[in-house]
Amino acid sequence: MQKESNQLHFILIDENEIDLFLHEKLIRSQGISTRITSFLDVLQALDHILPFQDMPDLYPDTVILLDIKMSGMDGFEFLNYFERMPDRILAKTRIFIVSSSLDYSDIMRSHAHHLVDKFLAKPLDPDELKRVIKENMI
Numbered sequence: 001m002q003k004e005s006n007q008l009h010f011i012l013i014d015e016n017e018i019d020l021f022l023h024e025k026l027i028r029s030q031g032i033s034t035r036i037t038s039f040l041d042v043l044q045a046l047d048h049i050l051p052f053q054d055m056p057d058l059y060p061d062t063v064i065l066l067d068i069k070m071s072g073m074d075g076f077e078f079l080n081y082f083e084r085m086p087d088r089i090l091a092k093t094r095i096f097i098v099s100s101s102l103d104y105s106d107i108m109r110s111h112a113h114h115l116v117d118k119f120l121a122k123p124l125d126p127d128e129l130k131r132v133i134k135e136n137m138i
Contacts, residue, residue, distance in 0.1 A: 008133070009060040012038040013045045013078065014067040014098070023065060023098070023124055030126045032133065035060070042073035046081055049089075056088040063133060064095045065120075068106055075099075079115050094136045096120050096129075 010033050014020050020038045027033055039045040045064075052059040068075035075097060083090070097110040100122040110119045117136045120128065 007035075007061070008033050009035040009037070009062045011045060011048070011062055011064045012036065013042060013064065013070075013075070014038075015040050015070045016067070019067070019098075019122065026124055026126055026129070030130065032126075032130060033063075041070065042075070042078040042081075045078065049082070049085070052089055053085055056086045056092075059089050059092055062093045064093060065098045065124075066095055068097055068099050068110065069101055076109065076113075079113055083115055090115070094133070096132060098122060098124060 010024075010027055012020050012023050014023070017040065020040070024036050024038055027036055037048060039048065049059075066075045066078060079095070082093075082095075093115075094117045095115050097116055097119045098121075099106065099110075099119070101107070107119055110116050118132045120132065
């Protein structure tokens with residue numbers, strides 16, 4: 001993934017509407033991207049992404065900001081489904097866990113998952129988000 005960050009598509013997945021609003025506002029106001037799609041649950045996000053498995057060339061370079069603590073399907077279950085996507089889609093995606101969880105096992109599980117590029121604590125710090133995007137675009 002070697003696009004400028006403002007050309008990246010962001011997918012935000014969090015059941016907290018306030019967090020979604022704040023994260024979208026942060027991404028826009030910091031000039032990180034204007035291409036943002038937000039989802040209140042994992043199934044909505046998967047419904048958005050799954051059609052691309054038949055047309056991976058149309059899937060844009062994407063950053064997913066994923067909360068892990070959600071009712072219903074959680075962030076780890078999303079990762080289990082997402083890892084079945086074609087390699088070309090996986091290669092175009094960077095996933096950052098965004099969580100307020102202080103649970104050591106959640107943090108370690110996030111770090112250990114091969115699709116997770118970084119664990120970010122809520123509230124998001126704009127400079128840290130810019131830095132991890134830049135570090136993970138290469």
